[in-house]
Amino acid sequence: MSWPTWLPLRENLRSLSPYGAPQVPAQAFLNTNENPYPLSDQLQEAITQAVSHVAAQLNRYPNRDAEKLRNKLASYINGLSKTGFTFNNIWVANGSNEVIQSIFLAFGQRAALGFTPSYSMHALIARVSNTPWIDGSRNSDFSLNTQDAIAQIQQHKPTLTFITTPNNPTGGAISITQIAKIAEAVKDVGGLLIIDEAYAEFSEQVSAVTLISKNPHVVVIRTMSKAFAFAGARVGYLVADPKVIDAMMIVRLPYHLSSITQAVAEVALDFKDELLAGVGTLIESRDLMIDALASLGLRTVESEANFILFTGFSQDAKQLWSDLLKRGVLIRDVGLSGHLRVTIGNEAENTLFINALKELI
Numbered sequence: 001m002s003w004p005t006w007l008p009l010r011e012n013l014r015s016l017s018p019y020g021a022p023q024v025p026a027q028a029f030l031n032t033n034e035n036p037y038p039l040s041d042q043l044q045e046a047i048t049q050a051v052s053h054v055a056a057q058l059n060r061y062p063n064r065d066a067e068k069l070r071n072k073l074a075s076y077i078n079g080l081s082k083t084g085f086t087f088n089n090i091w092v093a094n095g096s097n098e099v100i101q102s103i104f105l106a107f108g109q110r111a112a113l114g115f116t117p118s119y120s121m122h123a124l125i126a127r128v129s130n131t132p133w134i135d136g137s138r139n140s141d142f143s144l145n146t147q148d149a150i151a152q153i154q155q156h157k158p159t160l161t162f163i164t165t166p167n168n169p170t171g172g173a174i175s176i177t178q179i180a181k182i183a184e185a186v187k188d189v190g191g192l193l194i195i196d197e198a199y200a201e202f203s204e205q206v207s208a209v210t211l212i213s214k215n216p217h218v219v220v221i222r223t224m225s226k227a228f229a230f231a232g233a234r235v236g237y238l239v240a241d242p243k244v245i246d247a248m249m250i251v252r253l254p255y256h257l258s259s260i261t262q263a264v265a266e267v268a269l270d271f272k273d274e275l276l277a278g279v280g281t282l283i284e285s286r287d288l289m290i291d292a293l294a295s296l297g298l299r300t301v302e303s304e305a306n307f308i309l310f311t312g313f314s315q316d317a318k319q320l321w322s323d324l325l326k327r328g329v330l331i332r333d334v335g336l337s338g339h340l341r342v343t344i345g346n347e348a349e350n351t352l353f354i355n356a357l358k359e360l361i
C-alpha cells in the first residue's frame, strides 16, 4: 500500500496489509473455519432474553472484571481437563485476537518466535505492537520437530514463543509430552510459552492447560469462535497463572467487554453440551471429507481440527481457488504453494465442494 506523506503512520506499519480473508457472496462458506451450524432455536431464544435483560441497563458500564463469565469459563475448562481453575486463572476478551494483542502489549519486550506456517495473526499483531517477530521453521510435512523447536528457542531466546495446536492452517497437533519439553526450554530462556488452542475441542490431545499449575510460564489461548459456533459474538480467553492475568489487567482497555457480550457468552456456556455435540458431527464429516479428497487422488495433511489442508492438484492454487468460487464454493488460499485449505461445512456445503472439485481437477 502507498501512504501519503502528510500521514504520520508509524514507520513499522507502512509495509503491512490489513488482515483480509475475503468476505464475498458464495453458497458454501468454507474459508474461515467457522462452525457451519447455527445456534439452536432454544439457545437463540435464551440469548434474546439475556440481551433484553441487559438492554435495561445499557446506560451503565459493564462489569469491568467479567467475573461471572470468567467463573463459567473456568468451570468449562475444569470439566474438560480435570483442572482446578477459578476466575483468577481466566482472562476474557473480544475474540482471542484481542487476547493475543494484549499478550504482546504486556510481554513483547524482546522478540517473539512462532513456527511457520502457522496462524498469520501472531506475526501481524507482533509487528503492529512493535515486537520483533521471528519466523521459526517446521518440518517439510508441516509437523513440528520438538528438538528442532527447542534449538530455535535456545538460539533466539524469545520472550514469547507461540505454538498453535492443532496448527492453523495445516491441521496437525502435537502431544502434551512434546509441549512439556518445549516448555522446559522456554523456561530456561526466561520466556512465556503461548499455546493457541483455538481448535482444541476438535482434537483428542490433552490440553496444555494441564501444565499450568506446575509451569506458570505456560499460557493457553482458547476461543468460542470455532467449536462453540460463536464467531459473531467475539469471545476469546486465556487460561494462565493468576500473575499473567494481573498483567492483562494492566494493558486492557477499561470496560473492553460489553455487557451484551458477557451476557450472551454466559448463556452459550450453559448450552455447552449441545454445542459440543455439534463438534462430534464435524469430526465425523472431517473424516468423510478426507476420504472424499483421497478418492479424487488428492493428498491431505493430517488434521485434528475442523479444516483440511490438501494438495496434489495440477493447477495453480490461486486458479483452483477462483474456479471453485465461480461454482459458489469459497475456500482459503493460505499462501502455501500447491495447497488449499477447506473448512468442514454442513453436509450440503461439503457435497457442493466435492462435486465442484470433481469437475475441476
Ligand SMILES: *Cc1c(COP(=O)(O)O)cnc(C)c1O
Pocket (backbone or CB within 6 Å): 033, 094, 095, 096, 097, 098, 119, 164, 168, 196, 198, 222, 223, 224, 225, 226, 231, 234, 235, 236
Ligand atoms: C480462528 C483462530 C483464532 C480465533 O480468533 P477469534 O479472535 O477468537 O475469533 C485464534 N487462533 C487461531 C489459531 C485461529 O485459527
